[in-house]
Amino acid sequence: MRSARTRGPRTAVFFAIAIAVVALDQITKFWAESTLVGQGSIPVIGELLKFRLAYNDAAAFSLGVGATWILTTISLAATIAMITFGPRAKTMTWSVIAGFVLGGAAGNLIDRALKAPEFFNGHVVDFIQIPFNFPIFNLADSFLVIGVSLAILRTMLGDEIGGGRAK
Numbered sequence: 001m002r003s004a005r006t007r008g009p010r011t012a013v014f015f016a017i018a019i020a021v022v023a024l025d026q027i028t029k030f031w032a033e034s035t036l037v038g039q040g041s042i043p044v045i046g047e048l049l050k051f052r053l054a055y056n057d058a059a060a061f062s063l064g065v066g067a068t069w070i071l072t073t074i075s076l077a078a079t080i081a082m083i084t085f086g087p088r089a090k091t092m093t094w095s096v097i098a099g100f101v102l103g104g105a106a107g108n109l110i111d112r113a114l115k116a117p118e119f120f121n122g123h124v125v126d127f128i129q130i131p132f133n134f135p136i137f138n139l140a141d142s143f144l145v146i147g148v149s150l151a152i153l154r155t156m157l158g159d160e161i162g163g164g165r166a167k
Contacts, residue, residue: 007087009092010087010089010090010091010092010095011086011087011095013092013095013096013099014086014087014089014095014096014098014099014102015086015087015099016099017095017096017099017100017103018082018086018098018099018100018102018103018106019103020103021099021100021102021103021104021106021107021139021140021143022103022106022107022110022140024139025103025104025107025108025138025139025140025143026107026110028127028138028139029111029125029127029138032051032053032125032127032138033053033125036051036052036053036127037053039051039052039053040052041129047131048130048131049128049129049130050129050130051127051128051129052127052129052136053125053126053127054125054126054127054136055115055123055124055125055126056123056124056125056126056136057123057124058071059071068112068121068122068123069120069121071112072109072112072113072120072121072122075105075108075109075112076109076113078101078105078109079102079105079106079109082098082101082102082105082106083102085098085162086098086099086101086102088162089162089163090162090163090164091159091163091164093150093154093163094154094159094161094162094163096150097147097150097151097154098147098162099147100143100144100146100147100150101143101144101147101148101151103140103143103144104140104141104142104143104144104145104147105140105144106140107138107139107140107143108124108138108140108141108144111123111124111125112124124138124140125138126138126141128142
């Protein structure tokens with residue numbers, strides 16, 4: 001009975017976080033495209049953080065170059081899976097994690113599906129650059145990595161994916 005009473009708030013938190021992540025991601029990408037065109041690297045915190053506009057037709061670390069439609073299909077499948085399974089999270093912690101993952105996946109899916117050069121074959125807008133030859137990324141990438149990292153941590157600490165204790 002307790003699960004039924006708390007499922008509503010967990011589902012609301014899940015969708016609220018996902019929507020907030022997508023909105024923040026898309027707003028910052030819009031800002032980057034309207035502000036950073038032709039600017040090169042703009043230092044924000046010295047050499048530690050710079051903004052530089054880039055369009056990515058691959059996955060993280062340039063994996064899958066030239067296979068954008070495949071990456072779009074994978075992003076679509078991940079987004080559908082998260083919309084399906086995210087509301088089933090058994091704890092608030094897992095609802096937050098699922099919201100981060102859905103928001104990150106959906107944020108980049110929007111770019112892959114709707115941005116140039118063509119429908120379902122678009123390039124993801126990246127603009128955050130840190131040192132150490134790390135790839136340029138965006139907020140959707142950040143939230144996706146945070147969500148997946150937290151999921152790995154929680155499972156290493158004994159949780160089942162989605163909540164509950166592993167046997």
